Amino acid sequence: MLLLACRRVVLCLAVGAAAAVATLPASAADPGQLIQSTATEAIDIIKKTTPGPARQAAIQQVLQTSFDLPYMGQTALGVNWNKATEAERARFLKAAESAEARAYSERFGQYAGQTLTVGKVTPRPNGLFIVDSQLSQTSGQPVKLQWEVRDAGRGLRITDVKVEGVSMIMTRRSDFNSYIQSHGGTVEPLITELESRAAR
Amino acid sequence: MHFKVQAACATLLVRFWPGIPRACGGPGLALIIESVSKSMTAGVRRSVFAAAVAAALVGGCASGDTGAAEVWDPIETPNRFIFAINRTVDMIAVRPLAVMYRDGVPEPAQKSVRNVLDNLGEPVTAINEVFQGDPSRAATTMARFLVNSTLGVAGLFDVATTLGMKRTKTDAGQTIGMWAAKGVEPENGGFYLVLPLAGPSNARDATGLMIDYAIDPFQILPIALNVDWFYYSAPRYALTAIDYRSRTMFALDDLEKNSVDYYAALRSAYTQNRAELIRAKREGTDSKSELERRDNLALVR
Numbered sequence A: 001m002l003l004l005a006c007r008r009v010v011l012c013l014a015v016g017a018a019a020a021v022a023t024l025p026a027s028a029a030d031p032g033q034l035i036q037s038t039a040t041e042a043i044d045i046i047k048k049t050t051p052g053p054a055r056q057a058a059i060q061q062v063l064q065t066s067f068d069l070p071y072m073g074q075t076a077l078g079v080n081w082n083k084a085t086e087a088e089r090a091r092f093l094k095a096a097e098s099a100e101a102r103a104y105s106e107r108f109g110q111y112a113g114q115t116l117t118v119g120k121v122t123p124r125p126n127g128l129f130i131v132d133s134q135l136s137q138t139s140g141q142p143v144k145l146q147w148e149v150r151d152a153g154r155g156l157r158i159t160d161v162k163v164e165g166v167s168m169i170m171t172r173r174s175d176f177n178s179y180i181q182s183h184g185g186t187v188e189p190l191i192t193e194l195e196s197r198a199a200r
Numbered sequence B: 001m002h003f004k005v006q007a008a009c010a011t012l013l014v015r016f017w018p019g020i021p022r023a024c025g026g027p028g029l030a031l032i033i034e035s036v037s038k039s040m041t042a043g044v045r046r047s048v049f050a051a052a053v054a055a056a057l058v059g060g061c062a063s064g065d066t067g068a069a070e071v072w073d074p075i076e077t078p079n080r081f082i083f084a085i086n087r088t089v090d091m092i093a094v095r096p097l098a099v100m101y102r103d104g105v106p107e108p109a110q111k112s113v114r115n116v117l118d119n120l121g122e123p124v125t126a127i128n129e130v131f132q133g134d135p136s137r138a139a140t141t142m143a144r145f146l147v148n149s150t151l152g153v154a155g156l157f158d159v160a161t162t163l164g165m166k167r168t169k170t171d172a173g174q175t176i177g178m179w180a181a182k183g184v185e186p187e188n189g190g191f192y193l194v195l196p197l198a199g200p201s202n203a204r205d206a207t208g209l210m211i212d213y214a215i216d217p218f219q220i221l222p223i224a225l226n227v228d229w230f231y232y233s234a235p236r237y238a239l240t241a242i243d244y245r246s247r248t249m250f251a252l253d254d255l256e257k258n259s260v261d262y263y264a265a266l267r268s269a270y271t272q273n274r275a276e277l278i279r280a281k282r283e284g285t286d287s288k289s290e291l292e293r294r295d296n297l298a299l300v301r
Helices: A002-027 A031-048 A053-066 A069-077 A079-083 A086-107 A168-181 A188-199 B002-016 B026-041 B044-059 B076-104 B107-131 B135-150 B172-179 B203-215 B217-224 B233-257 B262-282 B289-300
Strands: A115-123 A128-136 A143-151 A156-163 B192-195 B199-202
Touching: A031 A053, A031 A115, A031 A128, A031 A143, A031 A156, A053 A086, A069 A079, A069 A086, A069 A156, A069 A168, A079 A168, A086 A188, A086 B233, A156 A168, A168 A188, A168 B262, B076 B192, B076 B233, B076 B262, B107 B135, B107 B172, B107 B203, B107 B217, B107 B233, B172 B203, B172 B262, B192 B203, B199 B203, B199 B262, B203 B217, B217 B233, B233 B262
Parallel strands: none
Antiparallel strands: A115 A128, A128 A143, A143 A156, B192 B199
């Protein structure tokens, strides 16, 4: 009996180890490389397209492949995430995703010679990587960009961007939370607002 | 003499900012409002000190945070009211002027205006750098000021940068934040405050603003020499506002367009940006704090 239990435990461990190994190749690329390739991709899109639906779709594609959108959405909602139903979460993620894609596609009218230089990568004990980088412009001061990269079983994904110390996720979190508090404390009005913005 | 007293006030404030036991809420607030109105009539020196003490009293209430918490904003309703007025003034006057300035004035002229304004600000930066414990950087800043005021024709041209003296900019808000006790995150600048016309601030940075005003030689001199406000201070502030607004146009427009609650988004962005600047100052003493804050943040979610 005891032997059987032992065998089962060993089997479980073996399966677990196999699963762990199987997910490893997905996270082979290093965080700095991820940022560099994402930046190259984004610059390429800005070079080739003009602001509009085509660019927005391309940006959305990059968001889906390089960013951990569910995780970002969860962080941006904070405690309100737990209060939301499964359906609300899905709707929120979808609306927030197209809102971000739209914001990015309109942010840069056309390519103006910016280049991204990736610097130091700092691994943290909780599995996060902090990637320093600098956005050099043809005129004016370079902009300090910091990326947060994490591997949650689907390979390395970007989870946050900090521009001159201002975290996109923290700003959204504050923004969303304040909106939720002033609209009855539920996520429903926020989702409706984001959806109506996406439809505009 | 004047300088020394100001400096003493600053160090006193700096030393006691985080440590002393505090009473929260109303009385401190009344004090700061009273002292601000006093500054119009009575001597600037006394009111700055009173305001500093008041701000210190009120400022420390939100302590022991991990940085993941929301910005402390106990007077949100009046803040939102001032914010709405600021936005209206911005919409009908400041922003259109800034757009005209940005698009209509030739680039070199804009650069020269910025250089002159920057040059007038150098002494304040130098004084703060001394109090931030960086005399060599303060010396560079003063050298820059001397070079640009003479060779650079009253600051019109930034000769110092071409000579290899890099420009640094700091203020008393950063000085206070830098010397705050270890447990006080730079995100915690006391209560959030929206200043009329000047916009987002907090107890720490508003105090810093008053200190900077009081120690600015280019603020003291015109008063001492009895220069008419209309010919010096008014143009300087108007140009500063237009120049600053034209430079922040892109970021602010973006934030406004992509937020559901612009007030809250700006409050968060302002606090984070100021914290980043202060953290860069503190870096020498506790470089780990920023990364640890992030770890805490990850635990919260």
